[in-house]
Amino acid sequence: MVSKALGKYVQSLHQKKYRQRHGAFLVEGGKSVLELLSSDLETEHLLVTAEFASQNHARLPARLPLSMATEAELTQLGTLATNTTALAVARLPQEKPLLPTLPEAALLLALDEVRDPGNLGTLLRLADWYGLPGVVLSPGCADAYAPKTVAATMGAFARVRVWERDLSEWLPTLPAAVGIFGADLAGDNVHRLTLRPAGVLVMGSESHGLTPGVAAALTRRLHIPRGASGGAESLNVAISAAILLDNFFRNQ
Amino acid sequence: MVSKALGKYVQSLHQKKYRQRHGAFLVEGGKSVLELLSSDLETEHLLVTAEFASQNHARLPARLPLSMATEAELTQLGTLATNTTALAVARLPQEKPLLPTLPEAALLLALDEVRDPGNLGTLLRLADWYGLPGVVLSPGCADAYAPKTVAATMGAFARVRVWERDLSEWLPTLPAAVGIFGADLAGDNVHRLTLRPAGVLVMGSESHGLTPGVAAALTRRLHIPRGASGGAESLNVAISAAILLDNFFRNQ
Known part of the structure; x- marks a missing residue:
């Protein structure tokens, strides 16, 4: 069950204005979420189905705020036609210097x-x-x-x-x-x-x-x-x- | 104003089953419709807005069944998010022989x-x-x-x-x-x-x-x-x- 406040926050990130305000963005679907977790990007929240959690237990970081969600909730909160696996909120990366050389x-x-x-x-x-x-x-x-x-x-x-x-x-x-x-x-x-x-x-x-x-x-x-x-x-x-x-x- | 029968026919062609049954398919948007008209494919019906018709008068074949439609009608009958120009029903082309050589x-x-x-x-x-x-x-x-x-x-x-x-x-x-x-x-x-x-x-x-x-x-x-x-x-x-x-x- 996803809290109302978290659900509202996730949905706000559909829009650029709120991504910029909160410095965060959405990652949807199990494959993309696993790419996120194995990258240098910072994950803020993780919403997963019970099935995804049990199948990928070893790959989910222990310290991360984790919410269990139903497929219906993931689909409703996100932008995909259906999402049966996972959704994450990630921090927008800091822009590294772009050297002219x-x-x-x-x-x-x-x-x-x-x-x-x-x-x-x-x-x-x-x-x-x-x-x-x-x-x-x-x-x-x-x-x-x-x-x-x-x-x-x-x-x-x-x-x-x-x-x-x-x-x-x-x-x-x-x-x-x-x-x-x-x-x-x-x-x-x-x-x-x-x-x-x-x-x-x-x-x-x-x-x-x-x-x-x-x-x-x-x-x-x-x-x-x-x-x-x-x-x-x-x-x-x-x-x-x-x-x-x-x-x-x-x-x- | 598009007749009810034509509208129903156009909408049926969203589905493969009816494209095959009627031997016809939809072409949506002014650019694609003009490509159709300058090709070897046969056009069955043409639905155009008054503005598109006047701008492309010289390129619309005189013998073709032509219906004037509003932007709202084109959008409602078709599959595009919006269609402000034209929609055509074209005949599915006959398959040419595929020579093994x-x-x-x-x-x-x-x-x-x-x-x-x-x-x-x-x-x-x-x-x-x-x-x-x-x-x-x-x-x-x-x-x-x-x-x-x-x-x-x-x-x-x-x-x-x-x-x-x-x-x-x-x-x-x-x-x-x-x-x-x-x-x-x-x-x-x-x-x-x-x-x-x-x-x-x-x-x-x-x-x-x-x-x-x-x-x-x-x-x-x-x-x-x-x-x-x-x-x-x-x-x-x-x-x-x-x-x-x-x-x-x-x-x-």
Whole structure:
């Protein structure tokens, strides 16, 4: 049985305003909750079904505030269509310093107004797969800690660092040696280049592309060749990012 | 004003059972409807707002049954959260013959139990981008003509051919020269291979991988290298397919 106060608190975290006010966010579903528990993030509350608790007894930290809940309660308090396992409240991580020299040594992903939380989550998962040091989000992006984003990361939310920066201000502050890459239909064919995973790869929103200030900061425009008889006008932003990242990492 | 009978018919097409019974499916939103009208598919009914009709007058075929509808009616009859433009009923296309020699000359995508309509739609869009001759779906896949799939194709539904086959029966009937490729963590590193776009690329469901009969039919297993410090266990099925397709098409 979940207390009324805790239930109200959990439900408030559906909204960004309350996530920011309380410095906390929701993690829903057993798989994501187990990723949270095995990460560096701090867990504040854990709500679990009796079945999940008994199956994962060894993985639940002893010191943590734990509430038993029914499947109906988890589903009602959360945002998933059904939740039969677990839900956690985690502390929002402190933003680590974003060193301007970082992109000289490694590839950062920067997202310009990527508003769809599903796309954002998939991009964070991709950053995790390639072990990028993190992802820089423009203020117009979806919230990295919205329930839909967290779900779409498939656990990567617990590992990938994110920073929020006004990209049109931040990109020009980077050392001149840092490559700033972006996708552009009129750019260079990635199949003809030998890319190395260093610099910043900027991806824009699917519908609007890069904002003008960000487009102006690019030092290299990249183009993914379409099939000779291809019909689609464009690719999804996460799909494009995946193809570009594979092209950066294939020459290591 | 949409007639009651037409409204009922449109709503029945939310369900696969009625799509099959009537041989028709729904296309929702102005952009998708315009893709439909400029394709080879047959349009049965067109429901449009007055504003959409006046803005796209030249692109609406004169012979077509056309109903004017309010935004509220379109939204209520369809599956989108809001639809302020247009909705069409299109005829399900006739399945063209699937020649066993086709994959000797070109690359086909085959999907094994890909149940999520969003993923299926994204995969069809990808097939369209690369101009693949089509996509072969196992009976357990999401319906290629479900409203969510159609929406996720971003217009590719109007161009990409699909076939339904029991893959574990169909794959072994292909000529011996046809390569049957699948993703496998223990497979060959795609960055070390020179792949050509011919054969069949089989993608399995994200949660369960390839079914045993399909896995047994593969002639080559491919592996997408993860970043050296990467954390994610896996990639989304459409993301994996995109990276693999780029590797097939880069050596043309």
